[in-house]
Amino acid sequence: MTTQHVAMTVNGEKREADVEPRLLLVHLLRDVFLLTGTHIGCDTSNCGACTVHVNGQSAKSCTMLAVQADGAEIKTIEGMADGAKLHPLQQAFWDQHGLQCGFCTPGMIMQAAWFLGENPDPSETEIRAGIAGNLCRCTGYVNIVKSIQQVAGTLAEGASAPVVAAATTEGQAVSAEPAAAG
Amino acid sequence: MTTETPLQTTPEVGGMGHSVKRKEDPRFIRGQGKYIDDLVLPGMLWLDIVRSPYAHAKIKGIDASEALKVPGVAAVITGADLEKAGLHWMPTLAGDRQMVLPTDTVMYQAQEVAAVVATSRYAAADGVAAVLVDYEPLEVIVDPFKALEEGAMVLRPDRAADKQTNRIWHWESGDKAKADAALAAADVRIEEDIYIPRIHVASIETCGCVADWDATNGHLDLHMTSQAPHAIRTVLALVSGLPEHQIRVKTHDIGGGFGGKVPVYPGYVLAVVASLTTGKPVKWIEDRSENLQADSFARDYHIHAELAATKEGKITGLKVRTIADHGYTDAAADPSKFPAGLFNVITGSYDFQNCFVEVDGVYTNKPPGGVAYRCSFRVTEAVHAIERMVDILAHDIGKDPAQLRMENFIQPEQFPYKTPTGWSYDSGNYPAALQKAMDIIDYAGLRKEQAEKLAKGELMGIGISSFTEIVGAGPSHDFDILGIKMFDSCEIRVHPTGKVIARLGVQSQGQGHETTFAQIIAEELGFPVADIKIEEGDTDTAPYGLGTYASRSTPVAGAATAIAARKIKEKARHIAAHLLECSADDLEWTNGKWSVKGSPDRFKTIQEIAFAAYTNHPAGMEAGLEAVDYYDPPNLTFPFGSYICVVDIDKGTGEVHVRRFVAIDDCGNIINPMIVDGQIHGGLTMGLAPALYEQITYDEQGNNLAGTFMDYLLPTAVETPAWEVGKTTTPSPHHPIGAKGVGESATVGAPPAIANAVVDALWHLGVRNIDIPITPQKVWAILHEKGIS
Numbered sequence: 001m002t003t004q005h006v007a008m009t010v011n012g013e014k015r016e017a018d019v020e021p022r023l024l025l026v027h028l029l030r031d032v033f034l035l036t037g038t039h040i041g042c043d044t045s046n047c048g049a050c051t052v053h054v055n056g057q058s059a060k061s062c063t064m065l066a067v068q069a070d071g072a073e074i075k076t077i078e079g080m081a082d083g084a085k086l087h088p089l090q091q092a093f094w095d096q097h098g099l100q101c102g103f104c105t106p107g108m109i110m111q112a113a114w115f116l117g118e119n120p121d122p123s124e125t126e127i128r129a130g131i132a133g134n135l136c137r138c139t140g141y142v143n144i145v146k147s148i149q150q151v152a153g154t155l156a157e158g159a160s161a162p163v164v165a166a167a168t169t170e171g172q173a174v175s176a177e178p179a180a181a182g
Numbered sequence: 183m184t185t186e187t188p189l190q191t192t193p194e195v196g197g198m199g200h201s202v203k204r205k206e207d208p209r210f211i212r213g214q215g216k217y218i219d220d221l222v223l224p225g226m227l228w229l230d231i232v233r234s235p236y237a238h239a240k241i242k243g244i245d246a247s248e249a250l251k252v253p254g255v256a257a258v259i260t261g262a263d264l265e266k267a268g269l270h271w272m273p274t275l276a277g278d279r280q281m282v283l284p285t286d287t288v289m290y291q292a293q294e295v296a297a298v299v300a301t302s303r304y305a306a307a308d309g310v311a312a313v314l315v316d317y318e319p320l321e322v323i324v325d326p327f328k329a330l331e332e333g334a335m336v337l338r339p340d341r342a343a344d345k346q347t348n349r350i351w352h353w354e355s356g357d358k359a360k361a362d363a364a365l366a367a368a369d370v371r372i373e374e375d376i377y378i379p380r381i382h383v384a385s386i387e388t389c390g391c392v393a394d395w396d397a398t399n400g401h402l403d404l405h406m407t408s409q410a411p412h413a414i415r416t417v418l419a420l421v422s423g424l425p426e427h428q429i430r431v432k433t434h435d436i437g438g439g440f441g442g443k444v445p446v447y448p449g450y451v452l453a454v455v456a457s458l459t460t461g462k463p464v465k466w467i468e469d470r471s472e473n474l475q476a477d478s479f480a481r482d483y484h485i486h487a488e489l490a491a492t493k494e495g496k497i498t499g500l501k502v503r504t505i506a507d508h509g510y511t512d513a514a515a516d517p518s519k520f521p522a523g524l525f526n527v528i529t530g531s532y533d534f535q536n537c538f539v540e541v542d543g544v545y546t547n548k549p550p551g552g553v554a555y556r557c558s559f560r561v562t563e564a565v566h567a568i569e570r571m572v573d574i575l576a577h578d579i580g581k582d583p584a585q586l587r588m589e590n591f592i593q594p595e596q597f598p599y600k601t602p603t604g605w606s607y608d609s610g611n612y613p614a615a616l617q618k619a620m621d622i623i624d625y626a627g628l629r630k631e632q633a634e635k636l637a638k639g640e641l642m643g644i645g646i647s648s649f650t651e652i653v654g655a656g657p658s659h660d661f662d663i664l665g666i667k668m669f670d671s672c673e674i675r676v677h678p679t680g681k682v683i684a685r686l687g688v689q690s691q692g693q694g695h696e697t698t699f700a701q702i703i704a705e706e707l708g709f710p711v712a713d714i715k716i717e718e719g720d721t722d723t724a725p726y727g728l729g730t731y732a733s734r735s736t737p738v739a740g741a742a743t744a745i746a747a748r749k750i751k752e753k754a755r756h757i758a759a760h761l762l763e764c765s766a767d768d769l770e771w772t773n774g775k776w777s778v779k780g781s782p783d784r785f786k787t788i789q790e791i792a793f794a795a796y797t798n799h800p801a802g803m804e805a806g807l808e809a810v811d812y813y814d815p816p817n818l819t820f821p822f823g824s825y826i827c828v829v830d831i832d833k834g835t836g837e838v839h840v841r842r843f844v845a846i847d848d849c850g851n852i853i854n855p856m857i858v859d860g861q862i863h864g865g866l867t868m869g870l871a872p873a874l875y876e877q878i879t880y881d882e883q884g885n886n887l888a889g890t891f892m893d894y895l896l897p898t899a900v901e902t903p904a905w906e907v908g909k910t911t912t913p914s915p916h917h918p919i920g921a922k923g924v925g926e927s928a929t930v931g932a933p934p935a936i937a938n939a940v941v942d943a944l945w946h947l948g949v950r951n952i953d954i955p956i957t958p959q960k961v962w963a964i965l966h967e968k969g970i971s
Binding site: 001020023027030031034035036037038039040041043044046047049052076077078079080086090091093094095097099100101103104105107109114124127128129131132133134135136137138139140141143144145148180 | 203204206207208209210211212213214215216217219221222253263303304383384386387388435436437438440469470471612691693694859860862863864865866868869886890891892896898899900902904905955
């Protein structure tokens with residue numbers, strides 16, 4: 001099959017490849033660029049495990065062709081942390097037990113990051129609607145919502161996330177890890 | 183007795199009862215988890231599968247010639263190829279057999295028919311599209327009752343001459359005469375048909391593997407999505423004839439399991455065959471449609487229940503007849519002695535001694551059923567039936583459902599409680615859990631509101647479920663899978679500098695084992711959680727165990743961990759006595775150190791002792807500080823809880839809105855409260871799902887009508903309510919740390935609470951039961967018929 005040359009910026013780096021026109025963006029990211037943090041959970045755009053940012057927009061990378069991303073700015077979960085410093089949403093998902101098996105987590109974080117850019121201080125109902133395109137089978141969403149709430153209202157000012165202890169209904173909040181950067 | 187979990191360690195150590203943040207999370211939140219499809223080996227090929235469009239058909243021919251011309255296609259494997267090696271059938275975990283690839287007949291839609299191996303994912307798919315299969319469609323049986331009719335076509339003629347029937351087995355439990363007598367003598371007799379539909383676990387990661395055959399060394403690495411890697415290795419050795427020490431099964435991070443990653447699927451075997459054939463690593467990854475159409479399913483129980491009671495509402499007996507649709511083969515993952523799993527725990531939380539249960543397993547033209555959906559071997563079916571029946575009884579005699587439950591509960595002082603079907607419940611305090619739920623939700627206030635709303639014509643319902651779980655399989659005298667006893671294991675090694683590695687026979691799929699098992703060791707030995715590494719899922723290094731399903735990890739492997747740690751603690755005592763030049767009998771253990779009784783300033787920390795174990799151990803003692811334990815539980819554990827659900831029903835659309843849901847769980851002593859709450863949140867959502875949304879249905883031709891996420895509706899954050907959770911704590915008396923297991927309780931307990939709430943809202947219209955999932959269509963049809971909508 002003939003191939004087509006594509007070039008794009010992925011997490012700030014220039015990347016190029018010769019791809020079949022039918023190659024899905026998610027397969028370019030995973031199989032060619034070896035950025036395997038973006039996952040595949042369905043074939044029908046329902047689960048959102050493959051969510052990335054394309055030119056600043058949240059996009060399900062299983063529903064885009066790689067050639068459609070030619071020239072685009074792509075951001076994946078691997079581009080969220082600043083070296084050792086976690087993105088506030090990554091920190092919040094850890095603090096609030098917002099993940100279990102971790103498979104939906106990258107897509108969930110990417111969707112939440114985009115969504116908070118659109119709506120920096122959402123209500124719980126708005127958060128739930130904002131992640132309705134991302135399925136999680138483990139957490140029941142309670143702690144995902146809390147994770148996003150931990151960050152809500154902080155990103156717009158460019159501030160880091162506040163340190164909020166993991167809250168559980170009856171459990172006490174403890175961390176065996178070094179305290180999160182404030 | 184209801185107690186609070188006492189904290190014995192500091193937050194820095196992080197033993198039991200601390201909400202320690204998960205040690206596994208840093209890699210997941212950075213996208214650095216390693217799941218099966220992330221694994222790429224040099225020279226790796228991809229395998230894709232040709233699947234049947236028919237639910238029942240003769241295969242008249244397979245033409246692979248065009249497929250072999252597709253660029254990149256390396257091989258096409260058919261049933262005829264496998265037959266030459268005797269690999270076209272394989273055993274199921276339930277003692278039946280299952281086709282790897284068919285040689286003459288396909289038995290369900292989406293069954294594997296041939297495999298294509300190619301140099302890329304896309305080339306393999308091109309190859310699949312080019313394989314021509316000539317089918318002759320046959321009569322299809324999708325209804326298990328029709329399968330049992332006289333003269334019905336025999337779906338499995340390959341079975342023995344005395345088994346030429348679609349009835350796979352008949353299983354009974356309890357005392358029929360006593361149950362009949364109780365029903366005959368009853369003031370009140372409730373009779374109901376309850377169907378628990380076929381559903382699918384649909385973990386967000388599908389199944390897959392990379393098989394890597396090393397011909398030079400005669401060694402097979404099988405990287406795979408398995409909840410039970412050790413058992414898989416043994417089965418693989420027995421089926422393939424490869425020596426077991428030359429097979430390594432390796433799991434990586436697993437993106438959810440819920441029971442769906444227990445069985446051996448044909449795809450795994452095909453990847454192994456393809457690697458053996460090509461001499462290269464071969465990857466097989468399902469897509470979602472394959473996963474939803476061909477992997478093992480759960481439930482599909484047609485239950486007919488009869489409940490006997492006095493006119494005051496005291497339950498006196500229960501009789502249950504069930505038809506179990508297993509699809510074309512019995513590939514259930516139940517322990518050998520329990521073809522219907524633990525379904526006979528159906529007497530639930532209630533004190534009565536007359537019960538009889540019978541179940542018939544039946545073949546149909548569907549994929550294999552009978553695998554769990556986040557539950558312990560059919561306990562969900564049992565709980566749904568008894569909780570629905572009790573609720574109908576309460577409504578029938580006009581007694582409040584909470585009051586009726588309180589009057590029928592097994593009381594705290596009755597434990598250990600022997601049930602009429604032979605289980606011995608270890609501990610419980612059922613009234614306390616229900617009372618706590620009622621207090622939190624303001625039960626009396628809700629009943630008042632409901633009456634006011636009803637007067638205004640609004641539909642509001644309150645549903646209760648007071649369930650008893652049965653987990654932690656299991657004691658070796660009763661529990662095995664393919665003959666392998668259901669023990670589990672832990673090996674702990676303490677290094678000289680006081681750092682610890684522990685390996686277990688179970689396998690996390692998101693439960694947080696890397697954190698919680700470290701907390702058990704921290705609790706027992708005083709090492710900080712940060713100094714303890716937990717490893718699972720490499721059969722070359724981990725001790726043998728039966729794996730993670732049926733909430734057995736904490737009850738069995740958690741116990742093994744505590745016992746192994748105690749063995750280390752005992753050896754440490756003798757090393758400390760040597761260092762302190764005293765008798766071991768004069769030492770006492772407090773907070774990670776052995777100290778001389780009465781002289782608390784004379785002590786050795788566990789870290790000092792660990793160093794001495796390698797540098798200054800007593801004469802006559804082996805060096806080192808490590809232990810292993812294979813734990814054979816004396817009994818199962820019986821977590822329980824009471825859930826109360828409030829629903830509002832939209833009269834115009836029939837939609838059920840869960841307004842509040844209070845879940846009080848008792849899983850014994852708690853290792854990590856944060857993780858327990860997370861398990862319950864997730865379990866509740868997987869209880870909501872089959873109650874209101876999920877069902878795998880088939881048309882009369884056996885076509886799967888829910889084969890994508892467009893049709894099989896997993897709840898999103900929008901449908902899922904903000905769960906309200908709480909606890910009571912009743913330790914298990916026989917478990918070393920008093921824990922019971924919690925991963926599945928909520929999935930078991932939630933559906934009847936929701937169904938009971940909906941029926942409660944509609945009872946005044948003459949509604950006695952609605953089978954789950956309670957979709958808007960079902961409710962709207964009822965409201966329309968009654969002239970409400």
